[in-house]
Amino acid sequence: MLAKIVASVFLFVITFLPRLSLADWAVNMTEGVTDVSRSVYSLHMQIFWICVAIAVVVFSVMLWSIIHHRKSAGAKAAQFHENTTIELLWTIIPIFILIAMAVPATATLIDMYDTKESDIDIQVTGYQWKWQYQYLSEDLAFFSNLATPKEQISNLAVKNANYLLEVDEPLVIPIGKKVRFLLTSNDVIHSWWVPAFAVKKDAIPGFINEAWTQVEEVGIYRGQCAELCGKDHGFMPIVVKAVPYEDYLVWVSDKKTIIAEQEAAAARVWTMAELMEQGEKVYQTNCAACHQPNGEGISPAFPALKGSVIATQDQQAHIDIVLNGKAGTAMQAYAAQLNAVDLAAVITYERNAWGNNTGDLIAPQYIQSLLKDK
Amino acid sequence: MTSISATEHHGPEKGLMRWILTTNHKDIGSMYLIFSLLMFFIGGSMALIIRMELVEPGLQVVQPEFFNQMTTMHGLIMVFGAVMPAFVGLANWMVPMMIGAPDMALPRLNNFSFWILPFAFTMMLSSLFMDGGAPNFGWTFYAPLSTTYAPPSVTFFIFAMHMAGVSSILGAINIIVTVMNMRAPAMTYMKMPLFVWTWLITAFLLIAVMPVLAGTVTMMLTDIHFGTSFFDAGGGGDPVLFQHLFWFFGHPEVYIMILPAFGIISQIVPTFSRKPLFGYPSMVYATSSIALLSFTVWAHHMFTVGLPLVGELFFMYATMLISVPTGVKVFNWVATMFRGSLTFETPMLFAIAFIVLFTIGGFSGLMLAISPADFQYHDTYFVVAHFHYVLVPGAVFSIMAATYYWLPKWTGYMYDEFLGKCHFWCSFIGLNLTFFPMHFVGLAGMPRRIPDYSLQFADFNMISSMGGFLFGFAQILFVIVIVKCVQGGKKAKAVCWEGAKGLEWSVPSPAPYHTFETPPNLPDEKYP
Amino acid sequence: MRLWQVIKAVLAAFIGVQSEKNRQLDFQAQTPLPYIITGIILVVLFVLCLVLIVNYLVAF
The missing domain is CATH 2.60.40.420 (Cupredoxins -  blue copper proteins)
Incomplete structure (x- = not known):
């Protein structure tokens, strides 16, 4: 039964091997492209090999005991239970190994913290x-x-590299x-x-x-x-x-x-179609993560915009929340993040997409004037 | 045995009220253990949802917001609902029997501290069905993600943590009082079994740090509801303060989850090696110093928050040094096995796996202590691999080893050895398949707590997921073995393991409802 | 010389090694309090030592 289980696990693994063999089997830390990253890498490898060395010693003794000191092989238990010398030895040696490790680590750390004289x-x-x-x-x-x-x-399209x-x-x-x-x-x-x-x-x-x-x-x-x-x-x-x-x-x-x-473009007159096109782009990049591409949000943290009071009624309130955010929520102040065209476009889009057909067009010039007042 | 006659005219009550009103340490121990098994399965199924989502790149099974709820709840349930109550359950069952006490010192408190838990975790789990979902800020609940930006259910989470904390503190008080006052006269401190020793020290740690956790979540509560700004720079607070407080609790918490495990392994390895534990005094001394030193290393969880250089160096050195007494324990167990007369029943298999895999987890811990290297490891799957190696084959395996070791004493029947071994091997293979590849993806650059990942991590993640399912479903075997063993089987002798020493083996199997109503004498053999 | 014995016991705990003979000696004490207090004091000293070393290194 045990063998069967082990065998079926292996079978399972082997079935998946064809796709696994396409792998990029990165198993280690990158060496990186800076002096610091290289010294971090070498610290990493040093401590790794120290661990491997200790593991080999400890696990060998264990394996030896498991093989040679098993009752079924006729082993009789010894009764020793302490040896201060050996205990001291296996305490002191690791301490020295660690001190040896701490020296290069300290040097690297001091280097990493030296942020002076930047270009x-x-x-x-x-x-x-x-x-x-x-x-x-x-x-x-x-x-x-x-x-x-x-x-x-x-998963609706093939993934890029x-x-x-x-x-x-x-x-x-x-x-x-x-x-x-x-x-x-x-x-x-x-x-x-x-x-x-x-x-x-x-x-x-x-x-x-x-x-x-x-x-x-x-x-x-x-x-x-x-x-x-x-x-x-x-x-x-x-x-x-x-x-x-x-x-x-x-x-x-x-x-x-x-x-x-881009900022100068706020001065010219934008048509509804232009604003909607631009607005959709801006919305997908900046807003869709929370309010969702379909405008339905995720209740209650991220309210819906589709059919909402804010996006279908008072225009000023809508502009205000987009520009200044809402304290205590995830809604950020976009006045500091987007330019006037993008702001106007995205508000226009929100007021007209997903059946919010208010017909409102927010002019970039108007947003620009609001931003100037700030 | 004195206790047999007592059982006959003063047995347990009948029916449901027995369990609700019981003050018997064995009943309460069983309830803790069953509760923690239930939580282990709930937390485990959340882990399987996580692994299901991570089989392939792209979002398939769940959305990111639910994924975050799963990682958070998985961690909280496993730490506070599965591992800690399981150790308290084992302590309830075994500590009085190991020190020759009739029961815990404060039996009603004992009942109370158990019955808080189902309510705490019902509340915690109910948040999954609330508007806005369950807590989604990770089990470390860093502010301000867990305050200003948290879902409304965070308040229920805070209250649940308070209740779980009260339960832990009460349990810890009970264990300290029991160990200090209820020992059989001949059982001096220096003769106490290591499981009792490690639990005594753990109980002190619990009393020291659970109030810190309670204080921290209370500060969150006032930040959220009463306009304070402990963790908000806008009001003069500091988000990093939260992390200091959390890890001042969190690092000793790590030892709370591993010291009792050290105790269990120190009971099991000598039994199946038929040889006294090597370096018992050293083990006791090392455990107590680990407890003290564990308060001086908390900020090694925070190497990237921008600690000053002085702090960074201090916590690096302190952390490296504290690894030494822990390493010494591993050497002691191996020296106990050396020149013993070993047999490999299921508890011993789990114990050996514990030693090997916990050591691997210890090594990655040592690597994480090197602060400059930690800049690359921090918050990647390397860390996930590290603490799962410490907690799954560490804490969880030790609990399973203890269950197999003492199950005959609890039920009076031997468990099915063959099924037990199947359970061990499936778990062993499953967990290594799950967690070993995480070292690789972590080093290659995969951050933790992400629902979707770039293509270069795909293969190892698929292996991890397959291992996760193997490990998860293997636990059904565990339940089958326990249920079978409760129902019957080969009768267990009082000393059901050839090399077993200690008072718990001097009572018959199953242990009578009341044991040691008069203090026992210690067995003749050299103790411990 | 009792103080010295307590300090030795606590230091032994820090590196995690103690012999059976000294342990017998330690556990003849009536109360563990001196050990606990010494332990806490030595932890504070340990922390101060590390802080000194670190400060020295950073000043360099």
Whole structure:
């Protein structure tokens, strides 16, 4: 019976092997692309091999006893029950091993904590469920949202290679420069983690944490939020693009131009069709996580918009809650997050989608004027 | 035995009232154990829902908000509903019998502390059916996710935690009073079995830290309902304060869940090695120092919250050092087996698996103590693998080992050895399939508590899920073995294990309803 | 020399090793209180020691 069970387990495993063999069998920590990440990796490997060595000794003695000192093999039990010398020995030796381990660990830690003399400072703010990056010396800020389409998550489309690890706007940093991150949060605690840099630091509302990295290789590095932050904790990835310094400068000025153009677009007249189209995009990126793509929400934390008082009646109240959020709930103040066009578009969309047909058109100019007053 | 005659004219009451009104330590012990088994299955089915969702990338079975409720409730139920009550149940049954006492010192308190639990956990579980769902902020319930951003059911969760805490404190008081005052005259402290020793120390830990937990959840309560800002920076509070408070409770809690397990293993390994426990005095000393030192390492759970460098180094060093007395225990068990005369009945199989797998969990714990490396491990599946290795083959296996070890004493019949071994091997294989691959996905970068994951983690997650189902369904065997054993089978002798020593074996099997109404003399053999 | 014996017992507990002979000695005591108090004091000292070491390292 026992053999049967073991055999059936193996059979089960073997049945699944064909699909398993396609695997990417990553079993270890990444070495990463910075000095810090490499020393973390070497600490990890050192302590791992120490553990393996101790395990081999302890388990060998155990296995020896199990094989040779079994009653069925005629073993007679000895009656010894203490030996202070050997006990002291197996206490003192691990202490020395640990002290030997603590030395390089301390050095690495001190290095990780040295955030002085950075070349570029970036403030990273966690939001439910996206990241905001502010380049402190550049007057440049933007949000970074999950880019994986909903259809892939709900298995209606084939998944990309970077499924759940792709964003609309990656963070761009130059290589060979010391980049300092100032981490904070707008709502709950998040944790900003890029394994390739060995940087993981909690983003805590009301406080600022520091971390730094100096990347040596050009590349795209991916990570995820590491601290449970609510419903879509699994859906707020981090993508960092490391580029040469000159490319970085070009990117900064391009990015600023694009943002300026988007803001200027608020001045022109938008048609209903344009606003609805733009609004749907904005809604899917920023609102659908809570209020759901169909506008029905998830009661009671995330109220429905479809047929709701707020989205079908008083326009001003609707604009106010979108711009300023609602204290004590997950509803954020979007005035600080979106530009006037996007705000106008998304409010228009909410007031006209899913049978909310109010026919209201919110003009970007009007939102712009509200934002200016602030 | 003196107690047999007593049974005849003063047995248990009949019917339901026996269980509601009982003050008998054996009845209450059984109720604790059955309650914890029930909770183990409820918490376990939540784990299976989690594993079902994680079979493949993409959302298939549940939505993220329900997934978070499952991870939260699974953790809370298993820690506070399954593992802790199981140990209290074992203590209720065995401590009086091991020290030669007629019952617990405070029998009515004992009844009360049990009957709080069903109400606490009914309330906790009822939150699953409330508007907004059950608590969804993880079993560590970090503020402000558990305060400002929590579902309305959080208030019920807080009250349930208060009640479970009261129950634990009352149980702990009872055990301390019993051990200190009710020992047979010949049973000096230095002769107490290790299970009694470890429980005595655990009880002190419980009294020290459960009030901290109660205080913490009360602060949450006032933050949520009465406008205080303990954990809200906007009002001058600090979310990190919550974590300090929680882990000041939480780290000793880890030892609360493992010290009684050390005691159980220290009873079982000598029995089936037919050899006295190696280093008994060292074990007692190490246990008491672990209890004290466990209060100095809590922030190693918080290496990434931005502790100052000084704090980071302090907690790293303290944590590394505290691993030494724990390691010494493992060496002692192996030295007990060395040159013994071993047999491998089910309790011994579970005990050996405990030693091996708990050691693996200890090693990953040592790795986690290295703060710079912890920046990569923290909040990944590596941590999930670590604490499941410590808690499943650690705490849970020790409870199962204890059940098999003492079941003949409780029921008067031997359990089915073959089924017991099947249960062991299925559990052993299942749990390693489940939790070993988690080390790999964790190191490769998979965060914990996510309902969906990127493609590179797919294969190991599928293996984990298959192992999870094997482990889960293997537990049905456990129930079958227990039910069969209660119903009948081969009669158990008073000393049903050849190498068993201790007072509990000097009473007949099944143990009479009342034992040791007059204090016994200690058996002749060298004690412990 | 009783104090010294208590301290030795607590230190032995910290590294988790004690011989049967000394244990006999420890458990002849009438009350465990001196052991508990010494234990707590030594834990505080242990913490202070670590804090000193850490501060020294950071200042460096």
